[in-house]
Amino acid sequence: MSDLHHVKRDDDHGENYTCGACGGHDHEHHHGQPAADEIGALRVVCHVHDDARVVSGQLTLRGDAARVKAEVQAQLGGMARTVAAMGGIVGHIKVSCETTTVDVYSVTDAQVDLRQSPEAVIKLNLAAIVFAIEPEDAEELARQALSAVAACA
Amino acid sequence: MKIIILGGFLGSGKTTALLQLARYLVEHAGPARDNKVVILENEVGEVGIDDKYLRGGGFRVDNLFSGCACCTVSGELVSAAVRIKKELDPEWLIIETTGIAYPKSMQENLKNAVGYDSRIVVLADAARWRRLLIPMSNLLRGQIIGSDAVLINKTDLVDEDALNKIERDILLFEPKAVIKRISALSPVATEVWQAVAGTGEIK
Numbered sequence: 001m002s003d004l005h006h007v008k009r010d011d012d013h014g015e016n017y018t019c020g021a022c023g024g025h026d027h028e029h030h031h032g033q034p035a036a037d038e039i040g041a042l043r044v045v046c047h048v049h050d051d052a053r054v055v056s057g058q059l060t061l062r063g064d065a066a067r068v069k070a071e072v073q074a075q076l077g078g079m080a081r082t083v084a085a086m087g088g089i090v091g092h093i094k095v096s097c098e099t100t101t102v103d104v105y106s107v108t109d110a111q112v113d114l115r116q117s118p119e120a121v122i123k124l125n126l127a128a129i130v131f132a133i134e135p136e137d138a139e140e141l142a143r144q145a146l147s148a149v150a151a152c153a
Numbered sequence: 154m155k156i157i158i159l160g161g162f163l164g165s166g167k168t169t170a171l172l173q174l175a176r177y178l179v180e181h182a183g184p185a186r187d188n189k190v191v192i193l194e195n196e197v198g199e200v201g202i203d204d205k206y207l208r209g210g211g212f213r214v215d216n217l218f219s220g221c222a223c224c225t226v227s228g229e230l231v232s233a234a235v236r237i238k239k240e241l242d243p244e245w246l247i248i249e250t251t252g253i254a255y256p257k258s259m260q261e262n263l264k265n266a267v268g269y270d271s272r273i274v275v276l277a278d279a280a281r282w283r284r285l286l287i288p289m290s291n292l293l294r295g296q297i298i299g300s301d302a303v304l305i306n307k308t309d310l311v312d313e314d315a316l317n318k319i320e321r322d323i324l325l326f327e328p329k330a331v332i333k334r335i336s337a338l339s340p341v342a343t344e345v346w347q348a349v350a351g352t353g354e355i356k
Contacts, residue, residue, distance in 0.1 A: 049197055049221060050292075052253050056199035089288055091163030091252055094202045125200040129163055129252065132288070 039121070042146055046139035052091060053138035057126035059146045063153030065099045065120040071152040072097060072124065075145035082141055083130050091129035098123040124149065154238045156246045156269055157349065158259055160296050161276030162285065163252030166306040168203045170276055170337040171249055172210050177346040178245045188243035191215065193233055195222040197251040213241070221251050223258040230259060231266040238269075245350075253292065257299035274349045275300040275330075276337075280310040282319050297326040302333060302348045309336045 037060055044057040061068065072095050080090050102117040126146060130138050159174070161167050175190045182189040194204040195217040207214045215233060220226035230248070237246055248271075250256055256273045263269040275297050278285070285293065297303060303323050308316060320332050333345045 045199060047198070049225075049253060052197075054198050058200060089285070096200075096202045096205050098205070125202060127196065127198045127200055127202045129197070 040150065042143070042150060044126075044139055044143045044146065046135045046142075048135050051131050053128075053130050053133065053135045055126065055128040055130070055138050055142045057124070057128075057142045057146050059124045059126075059150055060121065061124070061150055061153045062119045062121050065097075065101075065122055068122050068124075068149060068153050069097055071149045075148050079128070079141050079145050083133060083138075086133050086137065088133035088138075089131040091131060093128040093130070094126070096125045098125075122153070154243055154246055154269075155350075156234070156248065156263065156271035158248045158250060158256045158271050158273045159276070160250040160254060160256035160273060160300070161252065161306075162278060162281075162289065162293060162296065164281065165252070165276035165278040166337045167249055167252070167276050168206060170304060170306065170335070170341070171247060172207065172212075173337060173341050174346060174349060175210070175212055175247060177343070178247075178350065181350075181352075182244045186242060186244045188213065188241045190245045190247060191237050191241055191243040193217065193230075193237065193246060193248045195226070195230070195249060195251050195254065197221050197253060203249065213243075221254050222248070223250065223254040223256070223262070227259070227262050231262060234263060234269060235267055255295045255298075257295075260299065272302075272349070272351055273300040274302045274304065277303055277305045277319060277323060278307055279305050279316060279319055280307040282311075282322070283315065286322065294326045297323055297330065300327050300330050301351065302331045303327070304337075304345065304349070305332060305334045306337050308334045309339075 039060055039062050042059050047054040076093050076095060079093050083090050100121045104115045106113050126142055128142055159167050159171055179189045190212060192207055192212050192214045194207060194214050197220060199219050201216055201218055204214045204216050215237060217226050217229055217233060222230040260271050260273055263271055305316060305319055316334060323330055323332055331348050333348055335341045335345055
């Protein structure tokens with residue numbers, strides 16, 4: 001599993017919705033790798049918030065955007081099925097996919113030339129909130145999913 | 154600045170409904186203010202997803218990340234609301250909560266800290282209601298308590314008997330709630346947004 005460690009845990013909050021006044025809710029923070037924006041770097045962290053396992057993931061890669069997006073869809077479906085198979089509940093699992101391509105137009109005389117970057121830079125942000133599974137398992141599922149996406153690019 | 158706190162469990166369709174609500178409010182806003190609608194987006198994780206989607210809809214979106222505005226970042230919620238009023242003074246501020254937040258707590262926080270009144274609107278997921286009701290009952294109940302309006306979303310995915318049962322469950326949680334049925338992927342009737350905004354005749 002990952003290099004998790006406990007950072008903070010507050011008093012139990014339970015079902016009392018007036019947590020803003022009491023400062024309650026139940027929080028536990030698990031941290032993975034440091035921030036990484038470079039191509040290929042993967043970052044996944046997990047927090048516990050009351051009964052929720054809150055997973056945040058980031059991956060930046062270079063490759064074929066259509067293939068990456070197809071793999072993202074496949075992996076998200078797989079994550080949801082795995083959570084359910086583990087007896088957990090999916091709150092949501094979301095991935096935003098920001099694709100950057102560069103087109104360069106140039107002219108010296110009359111002819112305008114176009115050069116296009118051969119591959120897209122794709123930035124993926126994953127946000128998952130699941131219940132009733134271990135935080136380490138939630139984090140690992142996200143890490144495996146993003147790793148599979150990285151492998152397909 | 155009028156405030157709507159838009160709550161509801163994860164996956165209930167808050168962001169999808171928000172886009173329609175924001176468009177309705179912009180279309181029906183008065184001429185007095187430059188900024189009609191500002192959206193304050195709260196996401197409990199470290200990365201934002203929905204804020205990007207909403208910006209793509211052309212709206213001004215501010216963020217509260219890495220915590221829940223009903224508890225861990227409640228102070229930031231108040232600061233953000235005060236800053237938005239001071240700098241932008243929109244006619245409407247829509248606060249989209251995380252799917253695990255308790256809107257009533259946020260409403261009390263805004264009222265007690267800076268005297269801001271707000272309305273609470275909660276989305277209920279008709280498609281998953283039965284599945285979630287028992288394991289998530291405390292959260293679902295806590296989110297609906299104190300709501301001014303509850304929008305049962307994804308009504309196209311369940312039958313009439315299921316919808317009637319959901320309405321009964323909601324009224325047990327909040328007897329005063331105005332309940333409307335919607336499918337946020339389709340155009341929502343004006344009278345629903347009137348109920349949400351607290352304008353017009355509430356039926």
